[in-house]
Amino acid sequence: MQMTEEAGAAVAEAPACAITLLPSGKSFTSQAGESVLDAALRQGILLPHQCKTGTCGACRARVVDGAAACLPGAQPVALSPQEAGQGMHLLCCTQAASDLRIECAEIPHIPGIAVRKLPVRVAALERLAPDVVRVLLQPPPGQHLQYAAGQYVDVLLPGNRRRSYSLATPAREGQEQLELHIRHLPGGLFTDQVFGKLKARDVLRIEGPFGTFGMHDRESQAPAILLASGTGFAPVKARIEQLLATGSRRRMHLYWGGRTRADLYLHSLCGEWECALQGRLTYVPVLSDAPASDGWTGRTGWVHQAVLQDHADLSQHEVYACGAPAMVDAARRDLAVQAGMRPTAFFADAFVAQPG
Numbered sequence: 021m022q023m024t025e026e027a028g029a030a031v032a033e034a035p036a037c038a039i040t041l042l043p044s045g046k047s048f049t050s051q052a053g054e055s056v057l058d059a060a061l062r063q064g065i066l067l068p069h070q071c072k073t074g075t076c077g078a079c080r081a082r083v084v085d086g087a088a089a090c091l092p093g094a095q096p097v098a099l100s101p102q103e104a105g106q107g108m109h110l111l112c113c114t115q116a117a118s119d120l121r122i123e124c125a126e127i128p129h130i131p132g133i134a135v136r137k138l139p140v141r142v143a144a145l146e147r148l149a150p151d152v153v154r155v156l157l158q159p160p161p162g163q164h165l166q167y168a169a170g171q172y173v174d175v176l177l178p179g180n181r182r183r184s185y186s187l188a189t190p191a192r193e194g195q196e197q198l199e200l201h202i203r204h205l206p207g208g209l210f211t212d213q214v215f216g217k218l219k220a221r222d223v224l225r226i227e228g229p230f231g232t233f234g235m236h237d238r239e240s241q242a243p244a245i246l247l248a249s250g251t252g253f254a255p256v257k258a259r260i261e262q263l264l265a266t267g268s269r270r271r272m273h274l275y276w277g278g279r280t281r282a283d284l285y286l287h288s289l290c291g292e293w294e295c296a297l298q299g300r301l302t303y304v305p306v307l308s309d310a311p312a313s314d315g316w317t318g319r320t321g322w323v324h325q326a327v328l329q330d331h332a333d334l335s336q337h338e339v340y341a342c343g344a345p346a347m348v349d350a351a352r353r354d355l356a357v358q359a360g361m362r363p364t365a366f367f368a369d370a371f372v373a374q375p376g
Contacts, residue, residue: 035052036049036050036051036052037049037050037086037116037117037118037119037120038119038120039056039059039060039116039119039120039121039122040119040120040121040122041065041067041122041123041124041125041126042084042121042122042123042124043123043125043364044125044126046065046126048060048063048065049063050115050116052115053091053115054115055091055094055111055112055113055114055115056088056109056111056114056115056116056120056122057069057072057079057111057112057114058112059116060111065126066126066127066232067079067081067111067124067126067127067232068081068124068125068127068232068233068367068368069111069112069231069232070172070230070231070232070233070368070369070370071112071184071370072112073095073112074094074095074096074097074098074099074110074112074113075095075097075098075345075370076098076345076348076368076369076370077098077099077110077345077348077349077352077368077370078231078232078233078367078368078369078370079110079111079112080098080099080103080108080109080110080111080352081108081109081111081122081123081124082106082107082108082109082122082123082124082363083107083108083109083114083120083121083122084107084121084122084123085120085121086116086117086118086119086120086121087116087117087118087120088109088114088115088116088117088120089114089115089117090113090114090115091113091114091115094112094113094114095113096109096110096113096114098110098345098349098370099113100349111124123363123364124364125364127232132166133166133167133168133229134166135227135228135229135230136165136227136228137176137225137226137227138159138160138163138165138225138226138227139159139160139223139224139225140157140158140159140160140198140223140224140225140226141157141158141221141222141223141224142155142156142157142158142218142219142220142221142222142223142224143156143157143158143197143220144156144220145214145218145219145220148201148285148286149282149283149285150282151203151204152201152202152203152204152251152285153201153202153204153214153215154188154199154200154201154202155199155200155201155202155214155218156197156198156199157197157198157199157200157224157226158196158197158198159196159198164191164196165191165198165228165229166191166229167187167191167228167229168190168191168229169187169190169191169255169258169259169261169262170186170231170233170255170258170259170340170369171186171187171228171229171230171231171232171233171255172184172185172186172187172228172229172230172231172255172369173185173187173198173200173226173227173228173229173230174226174227174228174230175210175224175225175226176224176225176226176227177209177210181209182227183209183210183211184230185200185201185202185254186200186201186231186233186251186252186254186255186258186342186369187199187200187228187229187254187255187258188200188201188253188254188255188257188258189257189258189261190258190259190261190262190265192265198226199254200254201251201253201254201285202214202251203250203251231369233255233340233342233367233368233369240270240338241269241270242270242336242337242338242365243270243271243272243273243336243337243338244270244271244272244273244337244338244339244340245272245273245275245327245331245334245337245338245339245340245355246259246260246272246273246274246275246340247275247277247323247324247327247339247340247341247342247343247347247351248274248275248276248277248323248341248342248343249276249277249278249323249342249343249344249347250277250278250283250343250344250371251343251371252341252342252343252344252347252369252371253276253285253286253342253343254342255342255369256274256276256340256342257286257289259340260272260274260293260301264293264296264297269300270300271300272297272300272301272302273301273302273304273327273330273331274290274293274301274302274303274304275304275305275306275323275324275326275327276290276303276304276305276306276323277305277306277307277308277322277323277324277326277343277347278305278306278307278308279307279308279309279310280307280309280310280311280314281307281310281314281316283307284305284307287305290303290305291303304319304326304330305318305319306318306319306320306321306322306323306326307319307320308320308321308322308323322347322350323347324341324347324350324351324354324355325354327339327351327355327359328354328355328358328359331359332359333359333360334355334359334360334361334365335359335360335361335362337361337365338365338366338367339351339355339361339365339366339367340367340368341366341367341368341369342368342369342370342371343369343370343371344370344371345370345371348368348369348370349370351366351368352366352368
């Protein structure tokens, strides 16, 4: 993904380029110095993305035809050299040097969703695990936030800094409160505050909703693999509760991974879903480093490996992975290579830690 001076000059002088998405055939144009992702968003075309900084990998796509280059100063750290050699790019870090054809699924627009800044009051805090707290936020009267299940909000902090957290419940009529699951990162700018000083009735400022995780398949009935690690469970929880609310008949397999039993902080809720959905949801908890004191008798190892053990063929499935970037990247790679998962059927929300 390194760009030479000659390549950079060629891009700077290039006229607008036409970009075509496959398999839909939808086209749009990009200007010199503009990322492919920003060009699409500017023209009302929503493509998978989360961080827009090259760290989460959600906007990964394959350039099938044409010349593309890394934007000056961009850092596509979520893209491996092997992937780059296979024509993969992070669209938030990539600009067109010619007309392009890109293998990337467009996300349907959902009317009524607009990014807003809101003051919110802390309604309640509940410790779900030694290092995880559920925070309920109450927007002002009449200021209900519209969002899609799987999206996130930014908590706005002093010094023009912000921290991102997924919304753990779907937006629904009569439910104004916003639910966040926050893991403590010692030394973290915001999480130290949450676990040390934050209390009910404190006021925070948020902006959102952001992100496209879970907005791809509003009408899909393909069987779904929901893959979470740690607090990556939050957007998965929102998606499942949305499907419950709409009476969806979709077949789902939920895999939730953690190191120890305490990491599965809403384990009993998952069991309740499995019973309520009567064969439409299978819940598989997986621990990678459980001590003997946990008394764990369930599945062990890496959570995405449990998926491969249960599903030899994922060519007809859609996979939604949320959690640590290492897990998301391993799932993206291994589920495709070992089980035939289609690249356009993998949707991800990688949680990038920001301790400072």
